[in-house]
Amino acid sequence: MKGQKKMQRILNKIKQYETIIIHGHKRPDGDCYGAQFGLKNIITSSFPDKKVYVVGERSDFVDFVGKVDQITDDVYQGALSIVVDTAVKDRISDSRYTLGQEIIKIDHHIPVDNYGDLRWVDTTFPSCAQMITYFYYKFKKELKLTQEGAIALYTGIVTDTGRFRFRGVSQLTHQLAGLLIEKGVDVEYIDQMLSKESLEMIALKGYVYSNFVTAKGFVYIKMTRDVIEKYNVTDEQAASNVGLIGGIEGYPVWALFMEYPNEIRIRLRSSGPNIDKLANHYQGGGHAKAAGCKLESWEQLDQFVKDAENLVQTYKNGV
Structure with a gap:
């Protein structure tokens, strides 16, 4: 199985912490937003008592996926920082991720900086949003995902695969996209949102x-x-x-x-x-x-x- 042990360790850490702060990269794209907000939705839906925040820069292009949170430094006290879709440390949006008690890296790029206390990096995934969807899929007996989270994850997969055209798209990609559609994703709505031109x-x-x-x-x-x-x-x-x-x-x-x-x-x-x-x-x-x-x-x-x-x-x- 793809990263089963690492995924289990990540799930254990998520269960352990009451406050979780999710970072992405500077100048976020659809995959970054999709992975961030999709993961937030999985955690908040599965563990309603946890405080989960998405921080970093705002993206106009995929703003429909979710709104970035504004938090103060003290929120990081005793918190878990999770960084998604970012291979290089200096590209992490909001350097305060280091204030967290522990750092988890989830990424699908060729590794450059081995930051983080726990790392799940797999370059065979065409998008980080697919990694997050796969994480949910492997633990779906104990995790929950709503339509809102599915929209975020589907948006991430669609944008980083060029709408399923790029190398790396596999049977698993389409299987997981189908899972998200079953959760209520309106593919026509997402296509319209991504296709708007001024x-x-x-x-x-x-x-x-x-x-x-x-x-x-x-x-x-x-x-x-x-x-x-x-x-x-x-x-x-x-x-x-x-x-x-x-x-x-x-x-x-x-x-x-x-x-x-x-x-x-x-x-x-x-x-x-x-x-x-x-x-x-x-x-x-x-x-x-x-x-x-x-x-x-x-x-x-x-x-x-x-x-x-x-x-x-x-x-x-x-x-």
Whole structure:
């Protein structure tokens, strides 16, 4: 069984603590929110007397899944911190997770930082929300899950699998999605919520299609502050456009360079070579085909492009 002993230890810790605080990563996506709010729902439904909080940054894109809690430092006294969907310590949203008495890490990314007193990391899962759903499934005789939690978990699975299109989707993925539908998930409602587009976003997509840059087997788009402000979109909306330049024949690796006020984040994707080591080299990590990293300044861009080109060339040469 996938992580049975670790899951049992996690369940025991959940039973042990009266206060549980669930963290995710900075700039949360659907999977992060889905795992956080889905786990919260499982715990509160199963153990009504426990105090459970979801903390961290807010996501406009999947805000319908749940509302982040605002808590003071003293709440961490004697509490259990659970961090989901986050491979690297410096990407954990709200550094107060270290104030908890114990820390549990639940993640599906290639491990980078082995933080936490108890870790359940399994890269065979295509989403962290599926891990949380699997956790419920394995202990469903003693755990409860409501429609609200099922909506959160289904949203997480759908978003991180590209609506069941990406590598890693398995029979188990569909089985667990079916379980969530049985709990009352309205798939049409979730699809509508995830498919909403503003006129500003449509215009920004036109900009991306008109301004992407091609290198040798690598294609990318720069999302600078002036572009984001010109099209009047949020950072989250701008960064979500990475998929637009994927799938171009002859360019198996692509990226969106996102300029934030204090750093340049890279959303890196591949349909060919593994890119996680390239991401590691630029202070990041993730999956073999989908990763994130960063540049210290735009001066590093040329070197990153060269490294991406070399990666593609090595892949094409079969080395």
